[in-house]
Amino acid sequence: MSLRYALLSCLNESPATGYDLTQTLKERMGNVWNSSHQQTYRELSKLLGEACVTFEDVHQSGKPDAKVYSITAQGKEILKEWVNTPSPRPKTRDPLLLKLFAGEFWEDDNALEELSVHRNHWRATLEKYLAIEARYFSEPDGLPRHYRLQYLALKRGIQVNRSWLSWSEELMDVLGSSTKPL
Amino acid sequence: MSLRYALLSCLNESPATGYDLTQTLKERMGNVWNSSHQQTYRELSKLLGEACVTFEDVHQSGKPDAKVYSITAQGKEILKEWVNTPSPRPKTRDPLLLKLFAGEFWEDDNALEELSVHRNHWRATLEKYLAIEARYFSEPDGLPRHYRLQYLALKRGIQVNRSWLSWSEELMDVLGSSTKPL
DNA sequence: TCTCAATATGCAACTATATGCATACTAGGC
């Protein structure tokens, strides 16, 4: 149950609405923690009940009212406690890899089509992260610890997407080699 | 809900008990699909109800009775259907990366200690996979498609663990650099 | 004017997964 800590980490950087938080988790922190807006709002209510966040109603012209949430001292406290407690590694569950174990039933056409969708996704994500890197981390040497750590999370995202892309090329070769000769 | 397809894929290779299946998911398929034994047994009951598997009671001397499950034609049918239907990519949720976003609160000592546990895990897993590779895939050229696909799943596991190890070295440098000067 | 997309919020029901507990048998070490 780390969603709450993801939200608190974001709020620790700056106040935000539930909507903002959902966007951040999907975009900048896409390779770190994901949640739907429904989950985000539910968790925010809980955090509010535990006095880990507060909110302020903000009237906006041109948009419906927004609840802007901020982290409280109590929130920082439980975030700090969580960060300094070891977390178990998440268990891998990947349907794509699983399909390789039932590869006997997987038809090349379907496999290649599915792969191409995934590859587009990996390519787009990689480019997104590279753009963030170019924009914010072009000179990483002088960065304070705080940002160097965030940069490492980004680098991990870059590494992961690159490795999926190169791995999937190998997979395409295997899938292609049985159809090509025909 | 791909657990059932993980179980069916295993049973498609050979009949097995719930215990065997749990072991396989933890070991050989550790980087593909994980489940607890409780989950495995529950899913097996469901699959039994849907006639996707059958079982045979096997009396063993020296061990309690075992239910050895096998896949049915019906089971192969739904497995085939699933394999040929595109799956969405799983959403990333990684507490370790999340901690980097709250890095301000993370004390170097705690961070390095947690990392060292993870690194031992990655090293052990990598060696396990390399051993499987050496044993079963030392000559990958002549392999039939079926095994080449399984080999790719293994290669992915090797790649992932290697990249965690190299990535975490960078993280250790960042964490170490603030304590070293003292 | 009507519809669509984006912003902004949230409930309810359902599914999936995790956690804690429970049982039973055997081999082997102390």
Next chain:
DNA sequence: GCCTAGTATGCATATAGTTGCATATTGAGA
């Protein structure tokens, strides 16, 4: 003779996450 580890099975409860639905405002475009 007792305890532990490994094999083998399973239920009950709790938590986390998904999916479907619902609402409201505004600006832009057809």
